[in-house]
Amino acid sequence: MIRNPDWWRGAVIYQVYPRSFYDSNGDGIGDLPGVTAKLDYIASLNVDGIWLSPFFTSPMKDFGYDVADYRNVDPIFGTLEDFDTLIDEAHKRGLKIMIDQVLSHSSDQHPWFVESRASRDNPKADWYVWADPKDDGTEPNNWLSVFGGPAWAWDSRRKQYYLHNFLASQPDLNFHNPEVQDQVLSDVQFWLDRGVDGFRLDAINFCFHDSKLRDNPPSVSVAEGSIGVRQENPYAYQFHKYDKTQPENLDFLRRLRALLDQYPGTTTVGEIGDDHSLQTMADYTSDGDKLHMAYSFDLLTEQHGADFFRKTINTIEDKLTDGWPCWAIGNHDVTRVTTRWDARTDQQLKAYMTMLLTLRGSVCIYQGEELGLPEAELAYEDLVDPYGINFWPEYKGRDGCRTPMLWHDQKAHGGFSDAQPWLPVYENHYSAAVALQDEDEQSVLEAYRSFLGWRRNQPVLLKGDIKFHKSPEDTLLYSRSYEGETLFIALNLSDNPVTIHLPSGSAQVAGTPDFVGGQWRGQKLQLEAWGVDIARG
Known part of the structure; x- marks a missing residue:
């Protein structure tokens, strides 16, 4: 029996980046059993659920956002049985589990793409976005990758280009093909049947492209809520009219919602990175037949201050009408908010926390945000993020917000692992370790715990x-x-x-x-x- 099918309205979701949360087996990489081992800590925060970043089978070119098997767990994170245990143990503690579903693209090592690229007439030939070159051999149009350079890669087998909005190893699925839609919905159902409570939908406005492959026009200025807006990245120089956020996406989202409606108490939150993100959020959450919630990058930029917050919040409220927002001031893709908004004291962090947790909508909190962790400063030789490696030194990538969680100030590697972690532990994080803040009633951690405990009993803040x-x-x-x-x-x-x-x-x-x-x-x-x-x- 579902006691509250609308539990997600006003809920607070704690984002766990599994490979950096807790390593249970000593290989330097966090895993699903590690998340299970720390469920009591998460529950102590008084949050309502957990958003798990991708743990699917993957070559890890983009650290799990390049999926090679949508129905299995990558061995570095554990097994399907480990996932089932995590679900069970979370539910025992009253915590919901939402997983990060990557629908718009797969890994180039996925069997679907291996078959699709083999010829132009195989059963999956049209499962990805293929196009002939121009007469001079160049790309079909001017679309750009978020990670820099053309969004097209040449394939010598088919003698065609394929579309990749992100890395060349992340080919875009062709959602104009009904078989593709049917398949990804079947994969979503696989996890619903395993008991997940919802999905964070990665880059959900990227599913469809313009079937005519028309060129994007130039961008007059960097727009609100867009991604890739850093000026060293040419992605910001285009108005992304044709490569994403196509009208056909709305019908697909209706199909997705119809599936979730068969599982009462489940929910979705969509990530919207668009030139007109606020309008897209409104379109994608309106009428109760598409996404339950959506968030954009508007509060994930370096812009901050009272005037900016007021304008952004009022604009979202004006546009959303009957939609429901989900707020975030940090995640695994952006500089940690302590650094990004130049928070120099715990009181500043508590002020930002109070704002975040008193807005209308639901909330996502990124692991370590409750500790006030600043962005980690890494040497070039420590980087593993292809985004940062490509744009170094003007942009250092996303590794600085993905370094291991600090559990203990007196243990090697901050208590994250017995082995050398996949990213180094940042020395300046030790003073903010959980073990230290647990003992300090004035700490940022205790402020989150006490405020969240109070908030969950305030219907006026939830609704x-x-x-x-x-x-x-x-x-x-x-x-x-x-x-x-x-x-x-x-x-x-x-x-x-x-x-x-x-x-x-x-x-x-x-x-x-x-x-x-x-x-x-x-x-x-x-x-x-x-x-x-x-x-x-």
């Missing part, structure tokens, strides 16, 4: 509307309202004390965790630098 109110520069003041109850959230996002005038009748502190609370003078609230407070209306 309520949001409205911004006038407040001084570098501050945010907004209210959340639900069934006659209102909370006012005040945030000082500056280094200077500030006085905020609250609306009438809102001067009662809301019984929040200890670090939340300013000084009240009637309807005036005095906040110290990076101070926060919450009051009931």
Whole structure:
């Protein structure tokens, strides 16, 4: 019996990057049994579920986002039985499990692609996006890869180009072929039958391409929420009109939703990297027949500050209408938020945490975010991410946010593994280890635990509307309202004390965790630098 099929509304999902979480067998790589071993820690955070980054069979050219078998576990992570154990143990602790489903592309080592590239007339010849060269032998059009250079790779067997929006070893599936859609939906069902509670859908707006292969026009400026926006990457120089986010994708998402509706209590959250990401989020989550939730890269950039946050949140609220957002300020693809937003004190981190956890929508928290970990600085010879290697030194890639989790400050490799880890443990992370923060009631970790524990019992934060109110520069003041109850959230996002005038009748502190609370003078609230407070209306 499903007690709450809409558990995902307002839920907090903890993202685990398995190869960097905990190594159970001493090979230097985290694994599924390692996640199972740390479930009590995850449960102690008072989150609702876990998002597992890919663990499928893969040559690991893009560390699991190049899938060679959608129905099996890569041996470095364990076995299907290990996954079943993880599901069972998580459910015993009241934790949902969402897995990272990569639908738009596979590995070039997947049997489907091996067969597809063998000839132009085999049963899977049309399962991938193939195109003839131009008369001069060059690529079919001007589309670019997110990882740099043309999005087309030459194949000498078929004497054609194939499309790859990411690495050349990640050929794009041809979703215009109904057989491909049927197959990937069957693979999704395989995991539903094993008991997963939902899916984080990687690059979900990349499934379809323009069947006419028309050239993308140039981009006048870098747009909101897009990916590959760094100026050293030519991907930012195009307006991506034809290589992704095609209208046919909506019908496929309806098919996907119809499948999940057969499994009550399951959910989806889509990753949207697009030139008009907010509109795409609205399109993909509207009418209750496509994605349950979506998030974009809008809060995953270096832009921050009260004005930016207010504009972004209001724009999403205006566009989403009946859709549901999922907020994230960090993940495995971007510089850690502590570094990206220049958080120099624990109080700054707590202010950003309070904002994240009081917005309307669901939330994803990336492993280590609850510790306040900064971005790791790695030497070039330590890099393994092809993205960073390709654009070094202007862009150092994603390895700096993927280094091992710090469990203990007095153990080798931070307690992550008995062996040399696949990425080095960052020396500056030891002072933020779980073992140290566990003993400190003022730590960032304890702030997350206490706030999340309080939040899960506040229906107004889980389901309520949001409205911004006038407040001084570098501050945010907004209210959340639900069934006659209102909370006012005040945030000082500056280094200077500030006085905020609250609306009438809102001067009662809301019984929040200890670090939340300013000084009240009637309807005036005095906040110290990076101070926060919450009051009931």
